[in-house]
Amino acid sequence: MTTLRIWKHFPREDLYECYQCARCTGSCPAMEVAPAIGPRETILKCLNLGHQDVVEDERLWLCCTCNVCEDRCPQKIPISDLLVALRNSAARRGNIPARLVLAVELLAKTGRSMIVHQLDEMRAHHGLAPLPPAPIEEIRELLSKTGFREVIEF
């Protein structure tokens, strides 16, 4: 596995401005319904324990990237950028949920991230033509070029 290079993609200094007011977690819909870590704790852990601790945590993937935290952050910390950087790093280390792996594999195989048989039936029912075929080759190339192959075999 490659070494962690989070701070190359995200300026660590931005995190120092966090004063733990918890406006982000108070606004977090993922934390409402699931045991997500939440932006406040993510930032605090990155600062106090190092990001190693965070990227190994599965709960990192519970964020639904709605960006409300970033909207309401009084210190304008780019939280969503931080999460993307952390998730990229987590994925490279193998910390990636099975359902996500499945979705990517499906995308590589069919060109779509979901199964569409039923959709075609419904379309036929309404007299609509079936969905045009997805450009699988292009999508596979995109996946390889964006580095998905390093993370997920397909």
Place this chain on the structure above:
Amino acid sequence: MKEPESLTEKTSEHNDLRIGVYVCHCGKNIGGTVRCEEVAQFATALPGVMLAKDSLYTCSEPGQEQIKSDIREHRLNRVVVASCTPRLHEPTFRAACQSAGLNPYLLEMANIREHCSWVHLHEKDAATEKAKELVAMAVSRVARLMPQFEVTVPVARKSLVIGGGIAGIQAALDMADAGYKVYLVEKAGSIGGRMAQIDKTFPTMDCSICILAPKMSEVGRHPNIELLTLSQVQEISGHIGNFRVKVFKRARYVTDECTACGECIDACPQLVPDEFEAGLSIRRAIHIPFAQAVPSKYHIDMHHCLNNQGIVACDRCFQACQKKCINFADRDQVLEFEVGTIVVATGVDVYDPTPLTELGYGKFPNVITTLEFERLINAGGPSGGELIRPSDRKRPRKVAFLQCIGSRSKRASPYCSNVCCMNTIKDALLIREHWPETEIYVFYIDIRAFGKGFEDLFQRARREGVNFIRGVPGEIIEDINTGDLRLLGENTLLGSHYRYTMDMVVLSVGIQPRKDSASLQRMLNLATDTDGFYMEAHPKLRPVDTTSGGVFLAGAAEGPKDIKDSVTQASAAASRANILMSKGEVTIPAITARIDRDKCTGCGLCARVCPYHAIEGGKELGYYRVVEAACQGCGVCVPECRFGAIDQTHFTDDQIVSQIDRVLANNPHDKILCFACNWCSYAGADFAGVSRMQYPPNVRIIRTMCSGRVSPAWIDRAFAGGIGAVLVSGCHPSDCHYNNANRETARRIERFWKRMERAGINKDRLRLAWVSAAEGAQFAKVISEMHEALARTPADKVHKEADKLREFLSKKSSSQ
């Protein structure tokens, strides 16, 4: 300026120079590194030098006596003291000269301690050579110095206080009690300001209006105070000691006979939201701001009166008034008067939390601000002091306070508003006191209880059962049926989520500079900090002065402050103003700029760069002139003049060029010429000396008052003369002691770099560095870097570039 003619004649009479040079050993401080006898010996041979001596401690009594007796005995007409920094002992030696009958401006100091012996501790030869050159530079400058006479301007014993809040009231009373006439200008219909709106004060829980009202009525009846309410300052011109002020006074429409009986209010048909009650209740068009108002007189808000079209459509108040005090013919007027000093006490605005949509202020009726809350629980407020919530006027059982709303935030104000924590704790205790069954929750990030008695109050609140929860809610949701509010957030100490249902939420809003603070800033030429508050002249040592002479700051206009601090600062500002007024005159150092009327073409470029608007005149007049009382002596105007019409007294082009020429006389290609401003960079170099930071000895420092004085022509001369490198250094941007005059420095250097490029000269040889008085290490670092770069440049390249520049300059002058 009254220039005694006999004296000017006397100096021109013995035009032959008789310079005395005194080289100080300063114990071992200088003598341990520099061979002082050798330096004195060297100085004897310099042109114009009559005698040169070295002494152990020149600043000591015998050292000074020596100078005095030599002046008398040998009729010395110039003195050079080579010792420590002029920032330390220039006043000492000037006084010595003066007592021996020599004009104090005929003294020059060569700084061979901070700038030489202390920074070249281990290079005795090089340090001695440098000291010789520093003395030679001082000798060539002193030969060109002229006697100067300091001007005194009278200070009018009258003051203007802008703003009638607690700070303005305190400052006005202090000055009036000292016997000076005070004009107190207030925008609103009554003095009192924010303090009048507040219910209780922290940490002592005094009733706010009860302690304020006596002060207000004292202002109202004080024989030395002229109170101008409904008034705004429109124009201020002039300078320290003599400001001309124009005040726009809005019509009151009620005569002074008004007894505030209140018969007129019931008659008035016009309803208007009451700004004093933070919009929580209504008032009439004819009104008095609050019961204790001073002056205790009604006035008509003509904007909302039915007669605002200039015709009398409604005269109900007139009919109701038994004393017939209503005068619809009253007109706005402009008052003009002169004052000697000004105290700015304009106060603050309160943050409007509407943009923070997630909190629902303005949308949910039960979300209110602290100022609204103050009015709500005030016995004189709209609810008569009953704690009720706006939606159903029932008593709330659960009240939440949210801290840091609009403070410490990049979405609003980045600074801490200073008063909100304690204000919330005070409010929580007030609720506890009167309605003990109420549950109170304070959602905070940090509680800042830093002042005297603050921590006690905080502890008391905790003991009384106020719940402090760390973590501000991210969102407030209203129950539309009940008006209750649901707060979603995280308790960061427990690391768990909370949902609280509250009856009422109070947003602890921060304070902000006045929205219209820029107009006064322009009128008085004040500086503002990055947050928009007026800036003090020095954050530690001149906290109530401004960069404009005779103008002082009081209260929260300078930065968020509680009542105690506002009063303290107001008294300080009044005392500073009293010093000027009691003396009755102010002395201005003879370093002001002067314009030669014969050379001036009236282009006005100098007036444009003057940071004090001290240059007046115009095209019609044909010339510009410097108002000496307003000129602070930065000299930034001098390089701006293309016709050589301006020069700065005691820092003339001729004097400084003589220093440059002296540097160029020996091996200039090895040397770094440094121009340092008196306040920051020269002091920074001094600090490097005091800290014994070692740097290469090939730098020669020339002092100007501001880096803005540094003329591009000097840099031209230095490079054409083959200098190795030039450093221009000044205060950090926005730190400038002359109201950001160093912006001009940056602009001129940028332009010079472009010119160097055009002339084909390596522009790295000219460096601009901002060095503060505390950055001795930075100064040493810059010099070391420049020295390294210079060491890599061969001497013949320097000479070649000098030739190139000379060619470029001659081409330029011939083409003109």
